[in-house]
Amino acid sequence: MAEGLTGLEALGLDELAESTSEDLRSAEVGARVAAARHRAGMTGTELGAAVGLRKDQISKIESGKRRLDVGELPGIAAALGVTVRYLLGQSERPGLAMAARLAAGVGPEATRSARRRARQLLELDDLLGQVAGMPPARPSQAGAVVLEQARSGFTVRPRSKVTAQAQGLELAELTRRELDLGSDALGDLAALLEQHFAVDVALSPLGTDADGLCVHGEHSALILASSDFPDGHLRFTLAHELAHHLLGDPREVIEEIEHDMFAGNAEEWRANAFAAHLLMPERGIRSVLEWLGAGQGQVSERAVVALMEHFGVSMAALVYQLNTIGVIDYEAGKRLRDQNRVRTLISRHRDVAPTEAATIVRRVHRAPERLARHALAAVRAQRLGLSVVAALLERDDDEHLWESVMGDIVTDGDNGDDIVL
Template identity: 35%
Template sequence: MPSVPERVLTLIEASGLTRREFGQRIGLDESKMSKSLGGARRFSSVDLARIAELCKVTVDWLITGEEPPLALAARTTSGDAGVALDAAKRYSTLRTDMAALGYPQPWQARTLGLGKGGYAEQGRSLAREALARISEAGRSIAVGNLVALIEAVFGADVAVVELGAGFDGLAASSEHVKLIVLATSHVPARQRFTLAHELGHLLAEDDQDVHLDRDIYDKAQAKDPSELRANAFASAFLMPEDRLRAAVGSSGLTEHTFAALACDLMVTPSALAYRLLHLRLIDAGTCDRYKAITASKAAAIVGRGEEFAQRVTEARTPRPPGPLVRDTYAAYEAGTATLRPYANLLGIDVDELRHALESEHGTHDVP
């Protein structure tokens, strides 16, 4: 099996650069480059990070020679799914590199089994465990940003990317990566359901490489057991049974209280109506009446139009994975990585960012 120096040599040959030029690009003088390629000196973690950046490979590949399945999928898939996979590859590559540099994914796997019963019941059981962990952390799914909550409590990387129509999201999972990629959307409740759905895939440990969801509402997905489980998880996770039973109480729901509940839980009225029907908290006629209400109409009924508009704005805004942003900056501060990965995540020119950071160190608070 080829060694690290041998893999670097193949990259040098493919780059069209001389060894001296390649060394200059990664910050190594001719002597160090020669010794590293000859085996007398080991490539440092910073060397490997710079080589990975320059040649668009992973540090993990440089060390092991193994290419993750996600990289292959990204090269062979086109359209909106291809764009999503390309984004997932970039984030997964960087996360794998961070793990190699001592910044592993803070993923919190499930502590219990999937439970007994069918796939739908497994999804609901998984949701109960997930909600218990959120409660233990002093958080609530109905308060604040769900993306930030999932990153904080479960340790997943969550990215929101402009993917175009026809693609909802994906979940990517490997030894070092737990990633969710969501499409920007003008329907925040759909994006929220997709997020919960993909979290369900990760917690259930479905598809240990990559799981694509072009349309989470496609009825054909119900034929796939893992999709059935992920949908059941998302429904129970976003609309907890105890919360719904307390809201209905002994007096039932009016159109106003139903609309308020949909806004509180940040779900579509149709999803809430079906969930209430499934729990036998409303009848079929009431379900038909409530599911006809749109999310914007529900917000208008309870005077929360401004809040709804803000949620639409947030759902349409791209964002890089929060934990990955934190770790790339920490690696830069520690001197184990360059500033470029952090700058790339933020979408900022690395030289401009370096200048801004250096200028900030020279400022003082004005009384």
């Protein structure tokens, strides 16, 4: 399961038995193979090599002169980045279609682990929808307003850094206003995204070569971030990817490898400004500084550490925002960003950073709440095996997992009602 689902369910073959042999001989199937091959930029020789067939056999399949064997379908679909359902002309299941594209897509080496985990989650999403009746994610009423206004109000690509940053600020203020978040620090950011924006959020230790990725389409959205980074860095990644989703970024897969989030283009400037203002609104920062007794131009190192702790952000993110709103100048920010200095500052002012939340690396595994809830319910109802939960939670399928899954329901001694802990 660590590599994702396999077999009929993962490849969309669960209803293949209903297809007739005539379906597999049809010229329409061959035409779809040819169309998918051309879109993938592959030659007949390359496709044949990928699936163990000769170029002339591929040519005959595409022209409808050769019967396409059932056993050949999965390999051809995977090589072309489509689903078996697509090749057979059956109605697509969007999650599997996206998973297939992730499997076949050629991305940076740094995001391979993230792609693999995203593909697995999309496959599990589809399985839970088919077997456990899990409904698709839906935004809250306030979240739907933000999504609609973001995609209708920011259709023109900003042409300058100033314009991009202004749009990021405007979108962050819209989000906080519609969600009634005020100007203080945000709590569980992953849960907030899931609650309001129909985005599944997952955290996994994926290394530090890539921050994470956002996979979104017409029917689903998934944000995946690496928990091998400190919590403050991770939170900024989640907020940054949310900006791409809210603004309807046309890329189906947005991969953030090292330094990508701070690339010099309008999309990244806007997403960074959104993330900074969402996590650290100017009014909230100035309120904390006033509480700490810091005047204009008199921000102490202790105050900086307290701001990191309060908003749960990294030093780099905090300095970015303090520079943006004019609390400190560039040179002061440059001195603060030095990593050795960050550790020293936190150690020196531990009284205002007792949890070190902004810098601690927890390497957590977090599955999307929607998927976890329905998977656990399906296991308890004996509709799915525990291996699905193990894959979802990235845990071993053993007695400890069984005890934690089945042992978190107790009975109220007074009335016998089940209480899920």
